[in-house]
Amino acid sequence: MTAAQRRWLLLAPAVAILACVAAGPLLVMLVYSFLEPGEFGGVRPAFSLDAWFSVLFARDMFDPEIVEPNIAHLAILWRSVSLALQTTLVCIVLGFPTAWFIATRPRGTRELWLFLVTIPFWTNLLVRTFAIQEVIRNRGLVNTLLMQAGVIDEPIQMLYTDFAVLVGMAYVFLPLMVLPLYAAMERVDRRLLEAARDLYASRWRMFREVVLPLSRPGLVAGSVLVFIPAIGAWVTPRLLGGGRNLMLGNLIELQFGQGRNWPLGAALSMTLLALVLVALLVYLRAVDPDTRRRDHG
Amino acid sequence: MTTDTPATVRVAGLTRVFGDGGHAVRALDNVDLQVKGGEFFTLLGPSGCGKSTLLRLLAGLERPTAGTVHIDGRDVTALGPDRRPVNTVFQQYALFPHLSVADNIGFGLRMLGWSRSDRAARVYEMLALIQLEGLAARRPDALSGGQQQRVALARALAPAPRVLLLDEPLSALDVKLRREMQDELKRLQRETHVTCVFVTHDQDEALALSDRVAVMREGRICQVDTPAGLYEAPADAAVASFVGDASFLEVELLDTADGQATVRLPGGSVVRAVLAAGGTARGGDRVTAMVRPERVQVGAPGDGALEATVEEARYEGGTTRLRLCLDDGTTLFARAGAAPAWQPGARVGVTLPDGALRVLPA
Numbered sequence: 001m002t003a004a005q006r007r008w009l010l011l012a013p014a015v016a017i018l019a020c021v022a023a024g025p026l027l028v029m030l031v032y033s034f035l036e037p038g039e040f041g042g043v044r045p046a047f048s049l050d051a052w053f054s055v056l057f058a059r060d061m062f063d064p065e066i067v068e069p070n071i072a073h074l075a076i077l078w079r080s081v082s083l084a085l086q087t088t089l090v091c092i093v094l095g096f097p098t099a100w101f102i103a104t105r106p107r108g109t110r111e112l113w114l115f116l117v118t119i120p121f122w123t124n125l126l127v128r129t130f131a132i133q134e135v136i137r138n139r140g141l142v143n144t145l146l147m148q149a150g151v152i153d154e155p156i157q158m159l160y161t162d163f164a165v166l167v168g169m170a171y172v173f174l175p176l177m178v179l180p181l182y183a184a185m186e187r188v189d190r191r192l193l194e195a196a197r198d199l200y201a202s203r204w205r206m207f208r209e210v211v212l213p214l215s216r217p218g219l220v221a222g223s224v225l226v227f228i229p230a231i232g233a234w235v236t237p238r239l240l241g242g243g244r245n246l247m248l249g250n251l252i253e254l255q256f257g258q259g260r261n262w263p264l265g266a267a268l269s270m271t272l273l274a275l276v277l278v279a280l281l282v283y284l285r286a287v288d289p290d291t292r293r294r295d296h297g
Numbered sequence: 298m299t300t301d302t303p304a305t306v307r308v309a310g311l312t313r314v315f316g317d318g319g320h321a322v323r324a325l326d327n328v329d330l331q332v333k334g335g336e337f338f339t340l341l342g343p344s345g346c347g348k349s350t351l352l353r354l355l356a357g358l359e360r361p362t363a364g365t366v367h368i369d370g371r372d373v374t375a376l377g378p379d380r381r382p383v384n385t386v387f388q389q390y391a392l393f394p395h396l397s398v399a400d401n402i403g404f405g406l407r408m409l410g411w412s413r414s415d416r417a418a419r420v421y422e423m424l425a426l427i428q429l430e431g432l433a434a435r436r437p438d439a440l441s442g443g444q445q446q447r448v449a450l451a452r453a454l455a456p457a458p459r460v461l462l463l464d465e466p467l468s469a470l471d472v473k474l475r476r477e478m479q480d481e482l483k484r485l486q487r488e489t490h491v492t493c494v495f496v497t498h499d500q501d502e503a504l505a506l507s508d509r510v511a512v513m514r515e516g517r518i519c520q521v522d523t524p525a526g527l528y529e530a531p532a533d534a535a536v537a538s539f540v541g542d543a544s545f546l547e548v549e550l551l552d553t554a555d556g557q558a559t560v561r562l563p564g565g566s567v568v569r570a571v572l573a574a575g576g577t578a579r580g581g582d583r584v585t586a587m588v589r590p591e592r593v594q595v596g597a598p599g600d601g602a603l604e605a606t607v608e609e610a611r612y613e614g615g616t617t618r619l620r621l622c623l624d625d626g627t628t629l630f631a632r633a634g635a636a637p638a639w640q641p642g643a644r645v646g647v648t649l650p651d652g653a654l655r656v657l658p659a
Contacts, residue, residue: 191391194358197378198385199405200456209404213395 026273033266041260051263055271073251080248081275083165084231088177090170091226092219095177099218100211102178103185110186117178125172129239132168133159136240160242168236173229177222184218185211217287224283228276248272304367305492306332306355306460311364313350324350326516327364332460332494337486339495341503342513343539348496351513352462355494357381369459379408384453385462389469390445392437398448399424399433405456423451426485443474447481454489461486463495467502479506500540504528512536528589532573534657537587542618544593544629548586550578550656558656560586562649563625566602570654577658585657592653593631595619595639600646605629610639621647 001009033051035043055073060066102113120128135141136158143155158164188211196206234249241247246254248268255265313325325347332338340348353359355366357378365374373381384405392401403411403420411419424430427447437445446466453461463482467475483506486493497503503510504524511521512535520532531537534545548560551567558572570586578584598604605621608628617639619631629647633639 189391191387191389192393194378195385195387195391195393196404196408198356198358198383199452200379200408201404202379205408209408210393 029266029269033263033270035263037261037263039260041256041262043262048263051261051267054264055267076246076248076251077271079162079245080231083162083169083237083247084227084233086166087169087173087230088223088227090166091174091177092223094170094174095181095222096219098174099178099181099185099215100207102182103188114179114182117175120172121175125235126239128172129168129236132164132171132240136164136167159240160245162241162245164240165237165245165247168240169230169233172233172236173226176225176229180221180225181215181218184215184221188214220283220286224279227279231275231279232272304331305334305336305369306330306338306494307367307370308351308355309365309367311351311354311366312362313347313354313359314362323516325354325361328516328518330511330518330521332492334492335490337483337493337495337506337508339497339503339507339510340513341497341500341510341539343498346513347516348498348513349464350516352385352464352494352496355460356383356385356462358385382459383462384456384458385464386449386453386466388465390437390449390466392445392448392452394437396437397433398429398435398437398440401437401448402451402455404452409456419455423455426454426488427451427481442470443478446470446478450482450485454485454491457489458491460492460494463493465496465498468497468499475502482506504540510540512539514539530571530573530655531587531657532575534585534587537655537657542590542630543587544590544627546586546588546623546627546629546654547583548654548656550580550582550584552580553578560584560654560656562602563623563627564603568602568649568654569651570656571652572656573658575658578656586654587657588629588649588653588655590618590630590632592650593621593629594648594650595621595631595633596646596648598644598646601648603647603649605645605647607639607641607643607645609641621645623647 032043034047034049036046036048036050038044054070056070057067058070058073060068098117102110102117105113133140137143138155138157138159140159142158143152146152147155158167192210192214193206196210197203201209231247232249233247234253237245237247238250238253241250248271252265252268252272255261255268259265308328308330311325311328311330312323315322315324328347328351330351340351342348350359354361355368357373357376357380361374365372367373368382393404396404399420402423403416406416406419420433421430424433427450429444429447429451432440432444437448440448446469449466467478467482470478479502485491495503495506504527507524509521509523510527512519512527514535520527520536522530527536527540531540531543534543537543537545546563548562548570551559551561553559553572556572556574558570559567560570561567594601603623605623607619608622609620611618616632616634619633619639621629621631623629631647639645
């Protein structure tokens with residue numbers, strides 16, 4: 001057996017698994033998106049562009065000749081992108097100081113803090129999301145406290161709003177921001193910070209001029225890790241956003257369930273995939289300067 | 298350097314204790330020190346002697362447990378590193394990897410709020426000083442170790458600090474490059490007249506570069522003197538053995554007068570020795586005397602006052618370093634001419650001329 005053959009033999013199991021569980025289903029989805037929906041779900045083997053058409057457009061109910069943008073879908077698409085971006089932003093704002101705090105603890109205690117950050121991972125997502133419901137519902141913890149303190153007379157409607165979805169997703173995805181940020185900050189040489197202070201930088205400028213640029217790879221990785229699951233999230237928006245504030249994930253789920261429109265679900269899935277790929281391209285572009293610099297050195 | 302310039306750095310009662318309770322370590326113990334303007338001052342000592350801690354206290358990177366630091370007569374003890382007119386060259390250079398050479402050198406100036414054009418002019422001046430004009434746009438990781446070293450120096454010199462602090466800056470370089478950088482460092486100091494406080498554990502480096510050296514041990518300063526002073530007149534056995542080669546003999550003190558002593562050597566012969574200050578020994582006491590290897594004269598057996606056996610002979614180009622064993626078991630180092638090929642096991646006669654021995658305080 002030649003070396004090349006041996007290499008392929010070693011790669012074969014991984015390739016087979018990838019083909020079965022990653023490429024295969026994607027291919028099925030791609031094919032389904034070009035077929036007609038079956039009456040009780042599933043697909044009929046007839047070619048159709050209807051599903052792709054209705055991702056963005058709709059026909060007038062009475063006159064199929066009139067084509068207009070699919071307002072509902074566009075709204076959901078926009079909400080998904082917007083909420084995912086907001087979630088990423090909130091995670092950055094909360095994650096940066098957290099990661100910096102952990103990275104600057106003495107070596108022995110960092111593991112403890114990291115462990116605390118990852119604790120939510122140990123709990124089921126549904127349980128955690130129901131817990132948030134308890135906190136923010138009209139007779140929940142926050143409203144009760146605010147009313148008892150006399151700050152408000154009526155409970156603030158927080159549950160079943162975009163705000164609730166944002167809170168829930170930021171909470172769920174925060175560790176995905178903190179961990180890569182911490183990994184990047186932990187690698188920053190402490191002597192660089194001392195050098196900056198020695199060269200007349202205040203603490204804030206030391207952070208801005210040295211810590212921030214040097215932890216950028218972690219920031220970018222964390223943003224991607226948060227944005228991608230956030231844009232496709234469906235458990236959190238369903239439980240916290242109620243029935244009305246759908247995100248892309250809920251819309252897709254709907255097509256395979258009550259909607260009985262598998263081709264549309266497949267087309268929407270492909271759209272989501274495209275959005276994620278765009279996000280990844282932006283990511284690669286963002287880390288590019290680093291790669292180029294390494295090539296130079 | 299003139300002796301009556303006021304002290305640029307004045308340290309009084311400086312103490313730094315790490316940890317607390319039973320685990321407390323006194324890294325620096327009640328240190329007093331004065332460094333004059335324009336002086337090249339070296340803190341010399343083995344690792345863990347507190348020299349780096351002292352430097353970090355001068356830079357403001359550490360806070361003292363007790364004591365004060367004055368720079369140019371101003372009390373800076375409570376000021377952070379960004380508010381002290383000192384800059385540091387760090388051990389591993391600590392150049393900012395995300396900034397170009399020019400931006401590294403200009404970093405301090407930018408923090409001080411210099412305008413872009415003033416900064417560019419000063420950075421160019423610094424690049425010319427370290428002779429790296431062509432590399433302004435490079436990243437630090439595209440530079441050799443010696444080049445990084447120069448950039449670190451330029452970065453620390455650019456804001457024209459009152460004191461330049463150097464934390465073992467040459468320890469990461471190989472021997473040949475280190476020699477070059479030592480010369481370079483002396484040239485830069487001559488041209489900029491900056492006061493330097495230099496930390497090293499390398500005694501050759503300390504002797505070669507410094508106007509004055511403070512030898513440190515266990516958080517205290519043992520002796521402050523010129524390199525020649527340290528070598529010729531060490532205050533105690535610790536300084537003598539840390540700075541240069543030294544051999545120690547047990548001798549009998551016969552008489553003392555005016556910094557001179559008459560001592561009886563193990564073999565019975567009597568020579569004149571120098572008496573170090575601070576000793577309390579009197580006639581009749583057994584005392585320790587130190588001798589530098591080049592003061593030991595080696596000849597044929599029966600030729601000198603002492604008889605010894607050559608234990609090891611190492612040719613060092615021009616001279617031979619001999620390890621001798623006196624008949625009473627004392628080890629004696631000597632530097633002899635290369636001419637007779639010294640062989641281990643050979644019997645030799647040893648002479649210690651008047652003034653070669655230095656009686657140290659017990």
